[in-house]
Amino acid sequence: MATTKNTLGSDVEIKGTIKFRGELAIDGKVEGEIFSQGALLVGETGSIRGEIRTKSACIAGKVRGNITAQERCELKARAELIGDLKTPRLAIEDGAVFMGQAEVTLSKVSVMQPKLGESPQAGAA
Numbered sequence: 025m026a027t028t029k030n031t032l033g034s035d036v037e038i039k040g041t042i043k044f045r046g047e048l049a050i051d052g053k054v055e056g057e058i059f060s061q062g063a064l065l066v067g068e069t070g071s072i073r074g075e076i077r078t079k080s081a082c083i084a085g086k087v088r089g090n091i092t093a094q095e096r097c098e099l100k101a102r103a104e105l106i107g108d109l110k111t112p113r114l115a116i117e118d119g120a121v122f123m124g125q126a127e128v129t130l131s132k133v134s135v136m137q138p139k140l141g142e143s144p145q146a147g148a149a
Contacts, residue, residue: 034069050085069103081111090124094133 029048032038036052042060051067058064060078070085077092084100091097093111101119110127 025124034067066103068100 029148031049032052034051035141040053041057047063050070055073058076064078064081065087065124066082066083072087074089080096081093082098083103086104090107094104096113098115099120104121108124109130111131112129
């Protein structure tokens with residue numbers, strides 16, 4: 025099955041919850057929650073303020089919030105992450121800024137994502 029790749033350009037600003045299945049590249053600004061059963065790519069011009077729960081994450085821009093990645097998280101050289109991180113595989117390139125706590129687990133992390141069309145439970149962790 026082919027994965028769907030979507031892009032939010034640098035001129036896009038979103039406030040709210042984003043849910044997707046395939047791959048999403050964000051070069052714009054997002055304020056809110058991101059839930060995914062796929063891969064999140066935050067480009068160098070991308071800026072996220074909020075909770076991220078995804079299968080995998082590759083961060084080259086700025087994230088202010090916690091990241092839970094079920095399989096892998098990668099912080100590129102120009103990435104800035106201010107928040108906590110939980111994942112079984114973590115790669116941090118030289119030059120990345122990370123302020124927070126990292127929990128690298130032995131197995132896949134449950135991200136407890138709502139299905140598309142559902143809203144997350146209030147108070148869910």
